[in-house]
Amino acid sequence: MTDLVSKWNYPTTVRFGAGRIKELPDVLEAVGIKNPLFVTDPGLAKLPVVASTLKILDDAGVPHGVFSDVKPNPVESNLTAGIEVFKKGGHDGVIAFGGGSALDLGKLIAFQAGQTRPVWDFEDVGDWWTRADAGAIVPIIAVPTTAGTGSEVGRAGVITHEASHTKKVIFHPKMLPEIVIADPELTVGMPPFITAGTGMDALAHCLEAYCAPGYHPMADGIAVEGIRLVFENLPKAYRDGNDLVARAHMMSAAAMGATAFQKGLGAIHSLSHPIGALYDTHHGMTNAVFMPYVLAFNREAIEARIVRLAAYCGIAGGFEGFVRAVDKLRADLNVPHTLPGLIKGLEMDAARKGLIADMAIVDPTASGNPIKLTRAAALSLLESAMSGA
């Protein structure tokens, strides 16, 4: 019985369904935001999906500011600039609108604008979050436009520390958005590469959470259904971006992944984070490259669980069948099999490989891997992802 101890956290109110973005003014009123800062990224800012959402605010007479200086894999200068706009505009809340990058930066602006300590003092380490002035955090409405990170139901924001080339996870329970509008219509414009990468991110979250050690049967249950939804719907959404049913199921799978990964993540993320920080690659696509190598590495610890999972998902052949299904999914989505396939012309000398292995083993996700991620293991996984062997 002594092992059956854990802590369960659940997400927030999600208004799920096609067309529900029109409820944005109502949601702002419910939360008490009168003058929101709308945070998005520069690519999205040029698309009709942003113009039509801002029109909903205009038509309802809601004053608002817009900030879109957000890099994919956001950095501190994006946060500083966003906070300046937030303060200048006298805003009282944030609408975080976009993929994980814009969602995270919007959440971080709402969190950090009223703090006196630097943002790095609130990294997801122990109880560092208790140093924050919780009363100074303004409410957040999250509106995802990709289906992958699940940041809309999470209590953290990821930001790259440029000086050390590391991705840092900033955590506070009040960074959880008050209300989420999960409207799959907003995701139909995603190009296939982003559909594939974000969808594989949702799969990586569910899979690593399910395989992480520890007692969390609710996270496990959410993760297995999330995995089934990805196998059934991601190829459809990739082939036909207008398939709203597939888009809706992928949006659910993304939120389920982020709900499940409160249990832990693992070596896919531990290796993907340094690669993303050093080479600015897409997070989900980088996860997808590492997935089969990490599954093989963890086999001894996860085989029984994966056999159960495969049976639930209707995948024949036990562990090997599941790995084949992952390989097929990657091939169907044109996921590169190796890092040089993802980053054209990539070469790494021994020093660079050593640096990445060093970064991977101290990444906070490493402790969730079911087999200890030693430096030698990280190096060997990196070699596999470089060569494809």
Ligand code: NAD
């Ligand atoms: P992203 O937010 O970086 O967006 C990728 C690209 O897709 C951008 O160019 C964007 O303009 C475009 N895009 C987004 N929605 C679109 C749409 N509907 N139509 C057309 N184009 C669209 O990608 P992402 O994968 O959603 O987020 C990745 C970021 O999220 C990384 O910084 C990663 O570290 C972070 N992340 C955070 C968490 C968390 O729990 N907070 C979890 C995983 C990843």
